[in-house]
Amino acid sequence: MRSASELPANASPAAAEPIPQPKGLPWLGNLLQLPKDRLAQTLLETSRQFPQGLYQLDFAGRRVPFVYSADLVAELCDETRFRKLIGPPLSFLRAGAGDGLFTAHQDEPNWGKAHRILLPAFSQRAMKGYFDVMLDVANALADKWARQGPDADIPVADDMTRLTLDTISLAGFGYRFDSFNTPELHPFLAAMVGVLSEAMGKLTRLPLKDRFMREHHRRFEHDVAAMHQLVDEVIRARRQAKDGGIGASDLLGLMLNARDPLSDQPLDDTNIRFQVITFLIAGHETTSGLLTFALYMLLRHPAVLAQAYAEVDRVLPGDTVPQYAHLAQLDVIERVLKETLRLWPTAPSFGVAPYEDTRIGGRYAIRKDQRVVTVLLALHRDPAVWDRPEAFDIDRFLPENEAKLHPHAYKPFGNGERACIGRQFALTEAKLALAVILQRFALSDPYDYGFHIKETLTLKPDGFRLRARLRHARERLSVATPSRTEAVTQDDAEGALAGGGEPMHVLYGGSLGTCQDIAEQLAATASRAGFDAKVAPLDTIADALPQRGTLVVVAATYNGRAPDSARTLEARLDAADALTRQATGLRYAVLGCGNSQWPAFQAFPKRVEAMLAAAGAHAIVPRGEADGNAGFDAAVDAWTRSLWSALGARQTHADGPSVRVDYVAPDALRAAMLPPAARAMTVLANEELVSDATGLWDFTREAPRGPTRHLTVQLPDDVTYATGDHLAVYPRNADDRVDAAIARLALEADALVTLTARHAHVRHLPLNQPVSVRQLLRDFVELQDTATVRDITALHAATRCPFTRGQLAVWLEGDDAAERFDQDIQAPHVSVLDLLIRLPAIELTLEAFLARLGPMRPRFYSIASSARVSPGVAALTVGTVSGPAWSGVGTYRGTASNYLMTLRAGAEIAAAVRTPNPPFAPDVDAHKPMVLIGAGTGIAPFRGFLEERAAQQAAGEAVATSLLCFGCRHPEHDFLYRDTLRAWEDAGLVRVFPAYSCVAEHPHRFVQHALWDAREAVWAAFDAGATLYVCGDGRAMAPAVRDTLIRMHQARYGSDLATASGWLTAQMQSGRYRQDVFN
Structure with a gap:
């Protein structure tokens, strides 16, 4: 039986339970009951009236559900069912921020383009690069406080705004506001506050009334123009630099020079302006609020403040200059920030809308495209999740406690792909700022500040002042031992190596050699550290686990399954007999490699980890995740250091000649x-x-x-x-x-x-x-x-x-x-x-x-021939990679493709046959048709499939007609194997549905368009037992094909997105949808 939330979109609305709603006024509903200057707080107070976890407000006929139950929010965060919706008041900011990352609609091309271009600017490696800028600005703040003296009243929100604005502008755009050298806030901030305030005001005004607020409109337009003028100046200064901005790798440098890896297009000048405005607003406003709230919370909770001082004195004793490595040791400060964001998320809500009519909680109907708002202030206080929800308790975020939290109970940075791209930047900046403040100053609140919140689109304490006195040496905690970073990373540290001849099994599971290379580097270092280290494939433990010593695993996932060197082990895991073995005397560590862009990222490493844990082996360090999409080398290095630290060994001469x-x-x-x-x-x-x-x-x-x-x-x-x-x-x-x-x-x-x-x-x-x-x-x-x-x-x-x-x-x-x-x-x-x-x-x-x-x-190349036709001869379809080198010097030629292109008959190559995992082979039953989908050289395996069917037909077997959706540029240019396919089509073996990306008058530009046009034939083939095969580009083509198949299911059955997506997932799991894709 399926749950009510899975009911089809056309289920009877009468069966749904009405969403509770506070009493409102005729015609106006609840519109006038929402004060613009405390809207978020009112939503929190209203939530306490409705234990159901949601309620509905009527904005003069427009009903909007507000949700705070973690279980219901979990459904809203399902991105197969809901998408982010840019509605009021956020949509009012589009006058200034346009289709920037924060205000772009889900289907606007510039959102995806900018997101892909700017992601590298927020990697862990990038954070390390920003550190010195962050420290420079934090020191400017501290120097200002020191100059003012211990009796100065410090306007906390204003100074945190100066701090965060200067940080994002300097780190992101190379522009100095020099906010700490002027008594007044920068005019950009006044204009920004005016824009944010007017956006909130429009939310609570009737459209008719708003039409007559001409002075408000004039001020709004003036403020937007002022913001645009500053941003244009920032961009112009960069363009007029000596190198025109070329080579700069900050945010603005990426915007001006980088190209979208998917479309190969740059950002246009208008969108660059919108992105700069977006980051100047979002990059400082929420973080300044977080720091202001955090300082207030510390002063209201002296025991936590004492913990924070003790931690800073341990990590940064005396006048130690903070380094990036120190941040990882600031556990108390990190928990202070997390708990502050729980109670006072500075961006207090986010809105989504369903792709189709649906229900949440099994009983509350939500219409297609209806806006639904998650109330973070209430979600983070959901009594079903949080014990003593109003208490400030940083121990909630101790690792053992955080692991027990509901996965959707804490959303301070939003959800999914539209979550805050700058989360790491904000937390890095905030941790460093608090560390510098606490290292240098003793803080006090002489006025016993009464808590008042200022609301625009964000939240921050209003009117909060404190005093800061330079700390005396006698106030500092005395620390006699070196910091953890010094003890681990200092190459000339004293100490014996810890191996002592202990056996170490370093096992790899990979298909392309990367995992094996890492494993051998680990083994080499372990050998120098005194271990008896041996390298082997993961399959060597398929029959028995080592009973003692250390087991280190470096593994990846291939198309959701085990890689080549771990298939036997995976078969044992599938049969569940590997989990019955015991190895209680074994220690282990697992490093998972891969790319987070793929759904199965870390799937197989997690299975290996679970097997070892079930066998009673003891984990040395948590499983590492090396992500080829962001900071792969840094993740490998960090995990390796933690492993050596846990084993008591030092990585000496790791980079010496081998x-x-x-x-x-x-x-x-x-x-x-x-x-x-x-x-x-x-x-x-x-x-x-x-x-x-x-x-x-x-x-x-x-x-x-x-x-x-x-x-x-x-x-x-x-x-x-x-x-x-x-x-x-x-x-x-x-x-x-x-x-x-x-x-x-x-x-x-x-x-x-x-x-x-x-x-x-x-x-x-x-x-x-x-x-x-x-x-x-x-x-x-x-x-x-x-x-x-x-x-x-x-x-x-x-x-x-x-x-x-x-x-x-x-x-x-x-x-x-x-x-x-x-x-x-x-x-x-x-x-x-x-x-x-x-x-x-x-x-x-x-x-x-x-x-x-x-x-x-x-x-690896797909074999483009049939083993039945030519068992001793394999055909390959090889597209060459050649063009101007991205390095700017000479021509880049792909190593393998250009090597193969130059070979003449009689030349020898070194090669090996490899069976894909999971298998990618034609159905052995020729009575069943096949649906083949590919573009360019992705046709290679399908040529082999159809050649095999042609041989079966020639041998007198009855062969079903298969379908081929194939994409290329032009039929007279690169329709690969066109004559052969025509002959097979004439013989009834296949129907070809082409797509031509460079024939303007052709109705189908890409292969997914041809697939949609062929949908009736595809369904007929599928009903006749066909398997769907996809081969080719895994970044754009394969996802587009999956989306088209989901739409086809929706069109045929009237299903919602979740149901259609579930159908496709089921076909993948059953083997009736197979893909062999590459980047």
């Missing part, structure tokens, strides 16, 4: 080695599939497709494949890149070297046998991988040239090091070799160069 290089005579025997686990395979043919696009369309619409090749490869006699398998190809670096490396290192290309491992975990280099320098750099290492901060640190240490050291230091030191690294190195994919060529004074040996390079990784 091999010793002994040069041998050039005429020594040349080593000819293939990469591990690969076989030699012969290229039989290499044909171009794309035709010249000249004259077919205007290339400003979209550039032509690059060269795309059809390769056929002869497999060894003892190697087989199944239709739908992958071929993992081990490429070679291009000759020009190898020659550039050889020339830069002043090596002889034909010189032979012998490599000897300095520890047992060097697997990717040919050891103990002669190999030429050319082959070593061509076959065994990645020359085009993007340089990391660790790489640049090593290069910095490898030069004595002051000028070059200074050039490298900009990515390692200073206010904007992290931002500049992201902008100059990460975004344009600058490699170590690029840096060596660019900076000739760096002195690097071959040994040190190899230590900076990762192993040559395999690239």
